[in-house]
Amino acid sequence: NAGVTQTPKFQVLKTGQSMTLQCAQDMNHEYMSWYRQDPGMGLRLIHYSVGAGITDQGEVPNGYNVSRSTTEDFPLRLLSAAPSQTSVYFCASSYSRGDYTFGSGTRLTVV
């Protein structure tokens, strides 16, 4: 099993550009979520999904969209990138017990 796979690992965007961060898991986990990690702020929840076709907002959802068309995939879309979205983004998945397996992250810089 590959676990949780995130692509790309690094990305530089210009302000106003859009992009999609990819996340895929092969563990048949129902729960998936996206976090951003900023220095001194810990991990903050952006969006989450409890199953295919079901998504909801987390703590810091503004500027991001998600979809969950399959159990395996949970992409995160940045609609119009801003410097404040410079961060490290982690995707995570879980089965019913609720402890999460994290991907290796995407380091995003918006200039």
Place this chain on the structure above:
Amino acid sequence: GQQVMQIPQYQHVQEGEDFTTYCNSSTTLSNIQWYKQRPGGHPVFFLIQLVKSGEVKKQKRLTFQFGEAKKNSSLHITATQTTDVGTYFCAGPRSGGGADGLTFGKGTHLIIQP
């Protein structure tokens, strides 16, 4: 909303000394989980989830405790080694079993001086 506080933010120890990080939630938690993140890496679950009031679990040199009120927790490492370097996070489910994600503490950075 739910908040999880964690102290200290940084901890410097000499190799061989003990280390403890403390976690406190603003709400009662159904469980608490601990994660470790190595520098430049991603959070990794310790494979220990505390569920019961007053629960204590051990994993080699690590001891995890859950408070009686299920609002606080601690992680204690005995005789630190250089491989223990990293950031330690506690996390609790936002609600119920964690289907809607976790609330993380801000982490404790463990720095070990040989």
